Amino acid sequence: MTNKLQRKFRLGLIVNPLAGLGGTVGLKGSDGQDTAELALQKGAKPLANERIKIALKEVSDYYQNLEVFTVSGDMGESTCNALGIPCHIxxxxxVNHNGATSFEDTESAARIMSELNLDLLLFAGGDGTARNICASVDNTTVLGVPAGCKIHSGVYAITPKAAGRIVKMLVAGELVSLTDADVMDIDETLFRQGIVKAKRYGELQIPAELRYVQNVKMGGKESDELVLQDIAAHVIEEMEEDELYVMGSGSTVAFIMEELGCDNTLLGVDVLLDQQVVASDVTAAQLLDIVAGKRAKLVITLIGGQGHIFGRGNQQLSPQLIKEIGRDNIIVVATKTKLQALEGRPLIADTGDVELDKMLSGPITVVTGYHDQVIYPVGYEEL
Structure with a gap:
């Protein structure tokens, strides 16, 4: 009797190597060749391949069970080579004169892979990449590894490591249900003007592991102005003289700036000293220079519906900056309504530095009103 070889898990892999380039240098996106090239000129470092490596390392015990189909160069092949995973190109x-790829390559690769009877198409990018995948595949299960500045779509895992855990479950043969998730994107031109205008572009089939897959972002400003006034009053009262305050992005932080009478970059990062703006819409590198050796606090909020406090829309807050400021000097502000909407799920730190994410985990104080605070957990994917 002849033994039949077990069929390997057929994994498609597409990396958008330009994803997230604009985040650290304050461009609030990287859609389009011109923006990507500008980000590189400003010193941005490509991170998408590093994030896909984090995901695939979770599956290291099963590399021999994978049959990987990918794209040459930095769109997948280089990551496979670095991890020692055999792959089909x-x-x-x-590529253009700078070696950059384009969205047409993502779409071409996805169309080819949709005909290969894949078990899963794993891709790294942001909402623009999700749109490209959505426009190119049919009846293919996909999963996104978050690597872009904008992650409004519900097709992404909450972190790269979480994506890897889902892949591991699938390769190991665990029972995983499938569901449809919305592909969303915003107009980057309006985004840079402080206007969030999201649009639904379709849906994709994803693994329905809700512990590891993020919700579609909640849009719009907090409606309860009185609560925001209370939060702002508390933070302003606690501000100390001769101390820098790094003000993160988001509408809750923006309300604090409004109460101070300060101009605010809604979707960027500003710096205050003695309740006055001393730097606006700063980059990651500029922030490090500003706070180096100085007393500083960091005021941030969470993304409604998702719970991310780092790694979504605030890539200017680099791991180096967070370490420089220190966990004890991070002020998290949010309404109780936003916290309740998480339905018990922890806050998420996805800084790109695994050890820092672990250090940030555990209970943290969240300002929810005037002299009103709650303790809420920051998770470390031990879900």
Whole structure:
């Protein structure tokens, strides 16, 4: 009797190597060749391949069970080579003079892979990449590894490590249900003007592991102005002289700035000293220079419906900056309504530095009103 070889898990892999470039240098996105090239000129470092490596390392015990189909160069092949994973090249991108690829390469590769009877198409990018995948595949299960500045779509895992855990479950043969999730994106031009205008572009089938897959972002400003006034009053009262305050993005932080009478970059990061703006819409590098050796606090809020406090729309807050400021000097502000909407799920720190994410985990104080605070957990994917 002849033994039949067990079929390997057929994994498609597409990396958008330009994803997230604009975040650390304050461009609030990286859609389009011009923006990506500008980000590189400003010193941005590509991180998408590093994030896909974090995901795939979770599956290291099962590499021999994988049959990987990917794109040449930095769109997948280089990551496979770095991890020692054999792969089939199904598409070779046309690169420009700077070696950059384009969205057409993502779409071409996805179309080819949709015909390969994949068990899962794993991709790294942001909402623009999700749109490209959505426009190109049919009846293919996908999962996104978050690597972009904008992550409004519900097709992404909450972190790269969480994505890897889902892949591991699938490769190991665990029972995982499937569901449809919305693909959302915003207009980057309006985004840079402080206007969030999101649009639904379709849906994709994803693994329904809700512990590891993020919700679609909640849009719009907090409606309860009185609660925001209370939060602002508490933070302003606690502000100390001769201490820098790094003000993160988001509408709750923006309300504090409004109460101070300060101009605010809604979707960027500003710095205050003695309740006056001393730097606006700063980059990651500028922030490090500003706070180096000085007393500083960091005021942040969470993304409604998702719970991220780092790694979504505030990549200017680099791991180096967070370490420089210190966990004890992080002020998290949020309404109780936002916290209740998480339905018990922890806050998420996805800084790109695994050890820092672990250090940030555990109970943290959240300002929810005037002299009103609650203790809420920051998770470390031990879910």
């Amino acid at each position: 199904v598409h070779s991108p046309v």
